[in-house]
Amino acid sequence: MRRWILLYLMILSAPVHAVLNIEITGAGEHQTPVSLVRFAGDAAIAQSLLALVGSDLARTGLFKLIDPAGKSPHEPRDIRPAEWLGVEAVLIGSIQSQSEGKISVEFRLFDLVRNAELMSQVVTAKEDQVRAIGHRIADLVYERLTGSPGVFSTRIAYVSRDEGVYRLVVADSDGDNEQALLTSREPIMSPAWSPDGRQIAYVSFEKRRAMVYVQSLTTRQRKLIADFPGSNSAPAWSPDGMQIAMVLTRDDASQIYLANSNGSHLRRITHSDAIDTEPSFSPDGKSLLFTSDRGGSPQIYRVSIDSRDVERLTFESGNAFSPRFHPDGNSFVFAHFNEGIFHIAVHDMESRQTQILTAGGWEKKPSFAPNGKMILFATEVQGRGILATVSSDGRVKQKMVAQRGDIREPMWGPFLK
Amino acid sequence: MKKLILSVLLLNLLAACGSNPPKEEAMAPATSAAVSEAPAAAAAADATAVDAQAAVDAQAAADAQAAADAKAALMEKNSVYFPFDVDAVQDADRETIMNHAEYLASHPDAKVRVEGNADERGSSEYNLGLGQRRAKNTKRALVLGGASDSQIETVSYGEEKPRCSEHNEACWSQNRRADINYSAQ
Incomplete structure (x- = not known):
């Protein structure tokens, strides 16, 4: 099976350049022993790819990376299974330079247990897209070995606050390759990815109150879609990308409205005298999760878009905020505030059980990776906001500490189509 | 006062x-x-x-x-404060409200922006809603005190512009407030 993949990269402004220090704790229940062999060809590129694929796989906690110990096969026929005891799969490959600064990377994943090739592919891209190639290879290795698509090529968005300057940042899912989409002296909140990953809706206070904008990542053009009196906030895209749910205070307290993605055809979805906010579309587009204090304290509710029927979903002690659906629609993640601290928790809608995934702290704004296997959230280290992830089973945790700035409001982006 | x-x-x-x-x-x-x-x-x-x-x-x-x-003297006290997750104007701030209400009533050209804020113990979006309610209730109290509706704009900054950024009650109590800010005329 051979496929050619052309990498699509988004054009953004100058990179922000920040060094991240990533700290991983815990391991998956089962760790697959994998060996990555440095690819043949350009040594510098081969080394970059090896490091990237290795760190991507290691961060999941699902793989045990075994040193090839000097063995360097580049073709399946060079692999002698007897030399790879204890290793389940080995990644080999080679890099060829092409015209116009392009390279093509051919790679194969070999199953040492069944003595069979699991995958053979070629990726072609420009030389300066080595990171993208590495993430793509890691995605495919992850998919072949776990059965779920990898998310290393996906992107995340967040807000950084540094000495009174707010930036809306888009970065690779490992937190690297940061690029600022918007820089402002006034707060920015609540970035929300369009389902195709090409636009971001967000809240900006640049006109001295909260208004909702939609900005293209490719052209950088943006459009103000809600500037009603009071606050305009909490944008969330419908799964088909045609509509945006948002929260307005123009008629009353914070209430949820639905509009076309250009802001037209506005209609009200919730009717309460409470704060109804943080809508999140179900994967089928038929209902919204939201946070409301209509029962006295903030908890998670669900509203059907057709019938407008509302159902309360969490009955936790303490408060529940920021619900986001799992991609399968059967559970959701939220921030649970109890006895003075925030935890990241998952609520299963079938069993009605809540599972706390993290040790607790200033943990806010969780969102699932598009494969549902990891959760990105904001936490704090020494008074500074940072990015963190936890696996959906709570076993593997990761903190991404940037050298400066205060990071808030992260949101994991979709698969790029 | x-x-x-x-x-x-x-x-x-x-x-x-x-x-x-x-x-x-x-x-x-x-x-x-x-x-x-x-x-x-x-x-x-x-x-x-x-x-x-x-x-x-x-x-x-x-x-x-x-x-x-x-x-x-009026501007020296232009903030009203709220308990945790509460948006009702407190008795302790009645005098502040009345002073501003009377000033607005006697200066019909004066305009204010009431800016609601919240502490960090909530989501940023929930706190934006809470700050908006605090601003709205502060406006209502000013109108009851004699100010006119058209003199007052309400906005919320939620937890986005904390006056104090430590994780303790001394800080949080300063951040749970609504500010009555006069617009330049």
């Missing part, structure tokens, strides 16, 4: 009454006997007028100073 402002206003009123030149003087009958004395009388009248003008000027300056002082 309210009493102080009221007494300042009263003093101003009394002072204004006292400085008005008596009407009889201005309406002195023009008799023949008086004609010869006219220049002197006129000079005296002029002097009175000059004195009166000076008094008026001094009073205007005093009034302006008093108004500036009153506004400065």
Whole structure:
């Protein structure tokens, strides 16, 4: 099976350049022993790819990376299974330079247990897209070995606050390759990815109150879609990308409205005298999760878009905020505030059980990776906001500490189509 | 504070009454006997007028100073504070509200932005909603106190612009507030 993949990269402004220090704790229940062999060809590129694929796989906690110990096969026929005891799969490959600064990377994943090739592919891209190639290879290795698509090529968005300057940042899912989409002296909140990953809706206070904008990542053009009196906030895209749910205070307290993605055809979805906010579309587009204090304290509710029927979903002690659906629609993640601290928790809608995934702290704004296997959230280290992830089973945790700035409001982006 | 402002206003009123030149003087009958004395009388009248003008000027300056002082005193206390996850204006802030309400009622051209804020113990979006409700309730109290609806705009910054950024009640209590900010005219 051979496929050619052309990498699509988004054009953004100058990179922000920040060094991240990533700290991983815990391991998956089962760790697959994998060996990555440095690819043949350009040594510098081969080394970059090896490091990237290795760190991507290691961060999941699902793989045990075994040193090839000097063995360097580049073709399946060079692999002698007897030399790879204890290793389940080995990644080999080679890099060829092409015209116009392009390279093509051919790679194969070999199953040492069944003595069979699991995958053979070629990726072609420009030389300066080595990171993208590495993430793509890691995605495919992850998919072949776990059965779920990898998310290393996906992107995340967040807000950084540094000495009174707010930036809306888009970065690779490992937190690297940061690029600022918007820089402002006034707060920015609540970035929300369009389902195709090409636009971001967000809240900006640049006109001295909260208004909702939609900005293209490719052209950088943006459009103000809600500037009603009071606050305009909490944008969330419908799964088909045609509509945006948002929260307005123009008629009353914070209430949820639905509009076309250009802001037209506005209609009200919730009717309460409470704060109804943080809508999140179900994967089928038929209902919204939201946070409301209509029962006295903030908890998670669900509203059907057709019938407008509302159902309360969490009955936790303490408060529940920021619900986001799992991609399968059967559970959701939220921030649970109890006895003075925030935890990241998952609520299963079938069993009605809540599972706390993290040790607790200033943990806010969780969102699932598009494969549902990891959760990105904001936490704090020494008074500074940072990015963190936890696996959906709570076993593997990761903190991404940037050298400066205060990071808030992260949101994991979709698969790029 | 309210009493102080009221007494300042009263003093101003009394002072204004006292400085008005008596009407009889201005309406002195023009008799023949008086004609010869006219220049002197006129000079005296002029002097009175000059004195009166000076008094008026001094009073205007005093009034302006008093108004500036009153506004400065008003601006010294332009925040109202809320308990955790509460958006109702508290009794402790009634005086602050009444002072601003009276100022707005007596200065119909004055405009304010009421900016609601929240501490960090919630999601940023929930806190934006909470700050908006605090601003709205502060506006309602100002209107009940005599301000007009059209003088007051309400906005929320939620937890985005904390006055204090540590994780403790001393800090949080400063961040749970609504600020009454006067717009430049």
